[in-house]
Amino acid sequence: MATKLLYIICFLFSMGNAFGQTIFTISGYGKKIQDGDTIYLSYLEKGKHILESTTAINERFSFTGMVKHPTKANIYRNENPGLAGFITESVSIYLEPGDIKIISPDTLTGAEISGTPLNDTLQLLHSQLAIVWERMRSIKDPDLFDETEKRDTALLHRNRRELDKAFYERADIELAFANQYPNTYVSLDILHQLSRNNTYIFKVEKVYNKLAESLKNTDKGKTINERIQKKSQVMSGMKAIDFSMEDTDGKIINLSEFEGKYVLLDFWASWCGPCREEHANLINAYQHYWDRGFTILSVSIDTDKNKWMEAIEKDGITWTQVSDLQGNKGDVYLKYGITSIPANFLIDPDGVVIAKDLKGDFLKEELAKLFLTPPQ
Known part of the structure; x- marks a missing residue:
């Protein structure tokens, strides 16, 4: 059995080298994960959505695979991201060479990630965001309101305001993190996400200029630059374009x-x-x-x-x-x-x-x- 396992590992390694891919493993533990829970791994590879799943046993789960470059991914519990209308529990990780560890005192909530350089960096960001995330979890999203709550317009507007406030606080923390650590894929992904937000595009530009050239030359780096250029087409002080x-x-x-x-x-x-x-x-x-x-x-x-x-x-x-x-x-x-x-x-x-x-x-x-x- 050990010989067979060694052969499989060697085969995967040789295939990874042949195609420029790298092997990753994910070892997960959640103190409150139940036997039979379905754990999903979701990420994009060459624009194609990859979705894998496994069944938790003894509060643990694992995945093994290959990627060509560091790839942002998400782990979900009992919620298929392709079918669920609203995700209540997930954890973000980076797929890269090595054994990625996910350890939670709960299920996935509050999980800490480690084991590889990018995931160590991502955990540093998660630690800075922990208080904001805790506050966001305490605010019921209006999309989950029952019919009685929906009729309480004061509650609905208050919760939306509080969630918006938390979103901007989170975005400010992420932007400051990217400014402090401009040479990591974590910061590249932060800027890629925030560049979608009109309010942040010019703040993003200042941090983008500090990124390593290798990150600017990635597909995401080029997309960020394109968004910056587009948002500069019509600025305050310019005559509005008639149409x-x-x-x-x-x-x-x-x-x-x-x-x-x-x-x-x-x-x-x-x-x-x-x-x-x-x-x-x-x-x-x-x-x-x-x-x-x-x-x-x-x-x-x-x-x-x-x-x-x-x-x-x-x-x-x-x-x-x-x-x-x-x-x-x-x-x-x-x-x-x-x-x-x-x-x-x-x-x-x-x-x-x-x-x-x-x-x-x-x-x-x-x-x-x-x-x-x-x-x-």
């Missing part, structure tokens, strides 16, 4: 028609959850300031007109809506350098961009300053 587009009735609307007013140029889509959540805030702003020279022009990046129209009606939107139904290939979407939605540009009466990506309380505060009224 023409059809509204819901097929009438041609020009952005320049709104000169003389403060305009929030808003990009959204019916399928974008955060966009739909922000509509309540936009409705409040519109109702409060429309008679003082403020309006909203929303550009949908939908491709299905029926879904676009249904979302407008369901959310109770009354301001002007336009779309070319070309999704993220639309001319205006590309000209404005949009990388993620929701995204917006606040334009003054002269057609000059004066602020970008104002959401929630940030939008309320900016409008209050413009119109010299306390934020609502």
Whole structure:
């Protein structure tokens, strides 16, 4: 048996060398993991989603495999990430040569990872994030509210605000970590994720400039740079790019028609959850300031007109809506350098961009300053 096992290991090693791949092993332990629990390992390899699973025995689980380069992965318990609508428990790791260890006093919650250089570095980040994660776990996500809780709008808005606050606190910690450790894949992944967020893109740029050239030249490094360049296409102080587009009735609307007013140029889509959540805030702003020279022009990046129209009606939107139904290939979407939605540009009466990506309380505060009224 030992000879056979040695042969298999040697075979895997030779195959790994032949294809430039490296062998990893994962040894996991969770004090509260039950016999029969299904543990999933999920990661991307050459753009292809890889999903493996194993069954826990005696509070333990393990995986063995090969990857060509360090790869971010996630471990889940009893929740198939391809099928689960909401993930409640997971732990992130890096697949790289060596024996990766996952040890938890619970199931996967609170797990510590170690055993390889990248996972040691990732654990350092996790330690810095522990307090924020604990607070986030104490706040019930509105997506998990029951019907009674959903009717409590004060609770719903409070929980969303608290989760948003925790998100930004987490992002600040991650960005500071990447700035301190610019020569690791951990920082590359942090910047890749945060570069999706319009609010952080220029903070990301400052840290990106410190990355090792080898990291900048990876696919993720190149993607980060592309996002930075796109977000620089329209900046505060620049004249807003005029455009023409059809509204819901097929009438041609020009952005320049709104000169003389403060305009929030808003990009959204019916399928974008955060966009739909922000509509309540936009409705409040519109109702409060429309008679003082403020309006909203929303550009949908939908491709299905029926879904676009249904979302407008369901959310109770009354301001002007336009779309070319070309999704993220639309001319205006590309000209404005949009990388993620929701995204917006606040334009003054002269057609000059004066602020970008104002959401929630940030939008309320900016409008209050413009119109010299306390934020609502």
